[in-house]
Each structure stands twice: as C-alpha cells, then as structure tokens.
Amino acid sequence: MCVALRSAVAGLSLLLFACSSPKESAVPPARPAPQALWGDMKPVVSVKELMRDMIDPASDYIFDAVKTVTTRSGTVEKMPKTDEDWQKIQVGAVTIAEGVYLLKVPRPFAPPGDENNSSGPDPTELSPAQIKAKLEHDPVLWNAKIEALRNVGLEVLEIVKTKNTSELWEASYNLDQACESCHMQYWYPGDKALLEKVDRQLRELFEQPSPGATPRKP
Secondary structure, eight states: HHHHHHHHHHHHHHHHHHSSSSTTSSSOOOOOOOOOOOOOOOOOOOOHHIIIIIIIIHHHHHHTTTTEEETEEEEEOOOOHHHHHHHHHHHHHHHHHHHHGGGOOOOOOOOTTTSSSSSSSSSSSHHHHHHHHHHHHHHHHHHHHHHHHHHHHHHHHHHHTTOOOOHHHHHHHHHHHHHHHHHHHHSOOOOOHOOOOOOOOHHHSOOOOOOOOOOOOO
C-alpha cells in the first residue's frame, strides 16, 4: 500500500506540475531590440573637399547643360536634346539636393594645414577659423544657405520631368545665385551691402517663427 500510495502521489505531482507549467505557445519569446540603422554621421572630408569633389561637379551638370558658347564661327546656345542629356542633369540635381545636406554634419572647413588664401594684407579668402566663427555666430543663416541650394536642386528635378529648357535657363541662374551668395558669405569677401540684403531675406524665409508669431510666407 505504501509503495502504491507513493507512486500515486508522485504521479499526481507530475500531473500538477505539467498543468501549471506555461506552454511555450502562450508566452512568445522576447524579440531582440531592433538594430539601429542610422547612427551619428561621421564626416570623411572637410567642407572644402566636399564642395570640390561632390557639390561643384554636380552643379556643372546643370551649368553645362544650358549655356552660350561664342566661337569664331558665331554664338551657339547649348541645350539638352537627348534623354542622356537630361539624365546627366538629373544626376546633378539629385546630388545637389541630397548631398548639400551633408553640410549639416559638423566637419572641418578645410583639410589639416590648409588655411585658404587668408594670409597677408587684404586676403582674398577667409580662414577656416573665420568661417567657423561665422557659422557659430549665426547657424540659422548657414542652414538657410543650405536650404536655398537644396531648393534649386529640387527645382531642377521638377524641370527634368517636363524637359522645359526655358525653365532650365532660369534654374541655372538660380543655382549660380545660390552658390555665389554662400561663397560671398563663407569663402571670399564680396559686396557687403548686397550680401546683407540677400542674407536678411534668406534668414527671414528660413528662420523658425517664435511661438504665436504669424508664419512668414516665401
């Protein structure tokens, strides 16, 4: 009897344990935390190199697409004619629209040891330290310059869809103005009065309005 009783108790204990144990399907396994796809962006080159090796070559796809060439035989207007011509323009516009945002990633303004043409009397260029001081003094203006250039890239992308050559002429002019406005502020000295006027308009356009203020219209 004792043996049978112990066997019965042991069997009952096993049954109760099995019933009380959670089923695997009732509690799904914990999922691993999703892996972060984007971390802090680390620059590879300086602003000077980024402009030289990416932004400037991309802008040439647009500048070279519509221009007037004067030769001994006369004046010829160059315009895009084939799908390949328009594809090059699109490459330039995409590179500008996307690539210019890399200027928002903190990076040196010039390679180590490169001080631009900033030495001597009446230097023609600002030093990296001077450029950095300008950015830190007015970051809104820096971002406004970036947005102005990006907007031209977006403008050209829309023109590529319709292949409107006359609008491409205007966009090429807008691109030149956006580039020169930025260069005059952060690269070489220019017409101070004109620069202040353009910068004031850009700052008003892109600066975030204070709470309760009426948003500015472009």
